[in-house]
Amino acid sequence: MPALIDVILEGRRVDAHRPWPRAVVDAEVWRFAVDQLAEGHWSLLALWGETAAVHMALLDEGVGDIGVVSLECPDNKFPSVGQRHPPAIRLERAIRDLFGLEPEGATDTRPWLDHGHWGLRYPLGSKPTVPAENFSYDFLTAEGESLHQIPVGPVHAGTIEPGHFRFTATGETVVRLEERLGYTHKGIEGLMTGASLDRATKLAGRTSGDSTVAYALAFARAVEAAFGVEVPQRAIWLRALMAEVERLANHFGDIGGICNDAAFALMHAHCGILRELVLRTADSAFGHRLMMDRVIPGGLATDIAMDGADQLRVLVEKIRHRFPALVTLYDNTTSLQDRTVGTGIVTPALARKFAAGGYVGRASGRLFDARRALGYAPYGELTFEVPVREEGDVDARVWIRIHEIEQSLSMVEQILDRLPGGAVYTALNTKGLGTAREGMALVEGFRGDILAWVRIGEDNKVARCHLRDPSWLQWPLIEAAIEDNIVADFPLCNKSFNCSYSGHDL
Amino acid sequence: MRKILLECLIQPPVTEPAPPADESALAELAGQVDTAARGRLGRSLAIRHVDAGSCNGCELEIHALNNSFYDIERFGIRFVASPRHADVLLVTGPVTKNMREALARTYDAIPNPKWVVAVGGCALDGGCFAGSYAVVGGVSEVVPVDLHIPGCPPSPTDILKGLLALLQHLTTKMGAS
Numbered sequence: 001m002p003a004l005i006d007v008i009l010e011g012r013r014v015d016a017h018r019p020w021p022r023a024v025v026d027a028e029v030w031r032f033a034v035d036q037l038a039e040g041h042w043s044l045l046a047l048w049g050e051t052a053a054v055h056m057a058l059l060d061e062g063v064g065d066i067g068v069v070s071l072e073c074p075d076n077k078f079p080s081v082g083q084r085h086p087p088a089i090r091l092e093r094a095i096r097d098l099f100g101l102e103p104e105g106a107t108d109t110r111p112w113l114d115h116g117h118w119g120l121r122y123p124l125g126s127k128p129t130v131p132a133e134n135f136s137y138d139f140l141t142a143e144g145e146s147l148h149q150i151p152v153g154p155v156h157a158g159t160i161e162p163g164h165f166r167f168t169a170t171g172e173t174v175v176r177l178e179e180r181l182g183y184t185h186k187g188i189e190g191l192m193t194g195a196s197l198d199r200a201t202k203l204a205g206r207t208s209g210d211s212t213v214a215y216a217l218a219f220a221r222a223v224e225a226a227f228g229v230e231v232p233q234r235a236i237w238l239r240a241l242m243a244e245v246e247r248l249a250n251h252f253g254d255i256g257g258i259c260n261d262a263a264f265a266l267m268h269a270h271c272g273i274l275r276e277l278v279l280r281t282a283d284s285a286f287g288h289r290l291m292m293d294r295v296i297p298g299g300l301a302t303d304i305a306m307d308g309a310d311q312l313r314v315l316v317e318k319i320r321h322r323f324p325a326l327v328t329l330y331d332n333t334t335s336l337q338d339r340t341v342g343t344g345i346v347t348p349a350l351a352r353k354f355a356a357g358g359y360v361g362r363a364s365g366r367l368f369d370a371r372r373a374l375g376y377a378p379y380g381e382l383t384f385e386v387p388v389r390e391e392g393d394v395d396a397r398v399w400i401r402i403h404e405i406e407q408s409l410s411m412v413e414q415i416l417d418r419l420p421g422g423a424v425y426t427a428l429n430t431k432g433l434g435t436a437r438e439g440m441a442l443v444e445g446f447r448g449d450i451l452a453w454v455r456i457g458e459d460n461k462v463a464r465c466h467l468r469d470p471s472w473l474q475w476p477l478i479e480a481a482i483e484d485n486i487v488a489d490f491p492l493c494n495k496s497f498n499c500s501y502s503g504h505d506l
Numbered sequence: 507m508r509k510i511l512l513e514c515l516i517q518p519p520v521t522e523p524a525p526p527a528d529e530s531a532l533a534e535l536a537g538q539v540d541t542a543a544r545g546r547l548g549r550s551l552a553i554r555h556v557d558a559g560s561c562n563g564c565e566l567e568i569h570a571l572n573n574s575f576y577d578i579e580r581f582g583i584r585f586v587a588s589p590r591h592a593d594v595l596l597v598t599g600p601v602t603k604n605m606r607e608a609l610a611r612t613y614d615a616i617p618n619p620k621w622v623v624a625v626g627g628c629a630l631d632g633g634c635f636a637g638s639y640a641v642v643g644g645v646s647e648v649v650p651v652d653l654h655i656p657g658c659p660p661s662p663t664d665i666l667k668g669l670l671a672l673l674q675h676l677t678t679k680m681g682a683s
C-alpha cells in the first residue's frame with residue numbers, strides 16, 4: 001500500500017500550505033488517489049472546489065497522515081470521485097452547484113444545494129450564468145407492490161432545522177429514505193471570500209451555532225497555521241476548556257432529546273436542567289451562553305472571568321452529583337431501551353467507508369477522534385479515553401455520549417488544575433509575504449471532526465475558505481440506518497445522529 | 507426512577523419567576539399590532555416556529571424556553587406542530603432563498619388573526635449573512651413582522667420577555683375592546 005506522502009511527492013508541492021502538505025497533481029495521480037479511497041486504504045476528509053481547481057483532503061488512518069491533493073480544471077472538469085467512492089457524491093454535487101465544475105463520470109448528476117432560487121447558477125464559479133428555466137428535482141424511485149411515499153419537510157413539526165425527507169414505505173416499514181438538503185444554504189463560502197479576518201471569524205462561528213466554539217477554533221487554527229503564529233499557552237488551554245464545555249452542553253441536550261423522541265420526558269426534563277446549568281456557567285465564565293466570538297485567530301477575545309474557574313468546578317460537582325442517577329435511569333428503563341436498542345443501525349463497514357466522525361463513527365467501531373489521533377494542544381497532555389462501541393444503533397450513540405460526558409468532566413478539571421497564566425492573545429504578523437498563505441485544521445467538535453481550510457491573500461483578507469461539517473459524512477448514513485425500521489422511529493434515529501443542517505448547507 | 511421522582515417532589519422547583527415584559531417590545535407592539543378581533547385568544551398563545559435558514563443558535567435558545575427554568579407553558583404559551591393551530595409565527599434566520607417559499611406558505615397556512623415574531627439578528631435584516639446571493643435578508647422581506655427580538659442569539663429570557671410583551675399587549679387590547 002503506497003503512503004500518502006508518495007502521492008504528494010508525485011505532484012508540485014505548494015510551499016505555503018501548513019501544517020500538512022498540499023500538492024497539485026495531474027489527473028492520473030488524482031485517479032490513483034480515488035482508487036485508494038475506493039479500496040478503503042485512505043479516508044476522504046474533504047472535497048471542495050474553487051474557480052478553477054478541486055481539492056481533496058485525505059487521511060491515512062493507520063499512520064495518522066493527512067495530505068491535500070489538488071487538481072487544476074482549466075476546462076471546468078475533473079474526474080469524478082463519487083463514481084468510485086460514494087461518500088464524495090454530495091460533495092461533488094455541491095462543487096458543481098457552486099463553481100460549475102463538472103465531475104466527469106459522476107452517476108448522480110442532480111443538483112444538491114442549488115434549488116433553482118438563487119437567480120443565478122454557479123454563483124462562485126468563474127462564469128456565473130442565468131438559471132435554467134424549469135428547475136425540477138427527481139427523487140430516486142423504489143419499485144415494489146403497495147409502496148407509498150411520505151414527504152416530510154422542509155418545515156417540520158418541532159423546533160428543528162429545515163430539510164426534506166422522502167420516505168418510501170410498505171406499511172410502517174421504511175423501504176427507502178432520501179434526504180434533500182440545502183434549504184439553509186446561506187452562501188457562507190461566498191461571503192468568506194474577500195472578508196477581513198474579523199468578519200470571517202464571525203461567519204465561521206455561525207456556520208453551525210451549536211458548534212460555534214469548535215468552528216471558531218478550527219478556523220482560528222487554520223489561520224494561525226497559515227501565519228505560522230504561536231498562540232499563548234493560556235489561550236490554548238482555555239480554548240480546550242470552552243470546547244469541552246460546549247461538548248457537555250450539546251451531549252446533555254442530545255441525550256434528553258433522544259429520550260424525548262422515545263416519549264420518555266423525564267430524562268428530557270433532567271438533561272434540560274443540566275444543559276441549562278452548563279450554558280449559564282458558560283455565560284458567567286466567558287460572557288456568552290454559547291461562547292460565540294470568544295475564540296479568534298491569535299488566541300481569545302477575552303480571558304475567563306475572575307471567578308470562572310470556581311464556577312466551573314461547582315458545575316462539574318453538580319453534574320457528577322446528578323448525572324449518574326440519570327444514566328442508571330436510562331439503563332434500567334426497559335420501555336426506553338426497547339426503542340433505542342437495535343434501532344437505526346450503522347454497520348462498522350459503512351462508518352469506516354464514510355469516515356464518519358464523532359459519536360456516529362465511534363458507536364460503529366470507528367475509533368477516530370481528532371483530539372487523540374492528532375493530539376493537538378493541549379489534548380496531548382490530557383488524560384482521556386475515547387469510547388468506542390460496535391453495535392452502531394441508537395443505544396450505542398447514546399452511550400458514546402454518556403461516556404464522553406464523563407471524559408469531558410474530567411478534562412475540564414484537568415484543565416482548571418493546570419491552567420497556565422499569561423496573555424490570551426498574540427497579534428498575527430500581517431506583514432505581507434508577497435504571496436498567499438494557506439492553512440488547515442481539524443478540530444473535534446461535539447458531533448465529529450470539523451475541517452477548516454483557508455487561503456489568505458497578500459492583503460490579509462480571506463481569498464478562499466472551506467469549512468467541512470462532520471454532517472457531510474454522517475447524513476448519508478441515516479438513509480442506510482433507517483432502512484427496514486419503522487417510520488415512527490425516524491425522529492428517534494435522526495436525533496441520535498443530530499446532524500447539522502446549517503453546517504452542511506453552508 | 508422512583509427515587510428521582512420522589513426527589514423532584516420534595517425539592518423546590520427550579521422554575522424561576524417570570525421576567526418583566528420587555529418595555530421596548532411593548533412600545534414596538536403598541537405601534538404595530540392591529541387591534542381588531544382578538545378576544546378569543548385569552549391568555550394563550552400557540553406558536554409555530556420556522557427556521558428560515560438560521561445557524562441553529564437561535565433554535566437552541568428557543569428550545570431552552572421549554573426547560574424547567576423558563577417553563578414557558580405556565581404562561582399559556584406553547585409550541586404547536588401545525589401552522590393551522592398557531593396564532594404566532596416565530597421565525598429565525600436570514601431567510602435563505604431556498605426557504606422563502608416554505609416560510610410564505612407556512613404564514614399563509616396560519617388562520618387569522620396572526621402575528622409574526624422575528625427572532626435574532628439574522629431575522630431582522632440578514633445579520634452577518636446579508637448581501638449573499640443565497641439570502642433574502644430579513645423576515646419582513648417575505649411576511650409582515652409584528653415584533654422583533656434582537657440578539658445573536660437572544661437569550662431565553664429575552665425571547666420570553668418579548669413573547670410576554672406580545673401576550674400582555676393582546677390581553678390589554680382584549681380588555682379594552
Ligand code: SF4
Nearest residue numbers: 560561563626627628
Ligand atoms: S441571530 Fe445569530 S444565533 Fe441567531 S441564527 Fe443568526 S447568527 Fe445564528
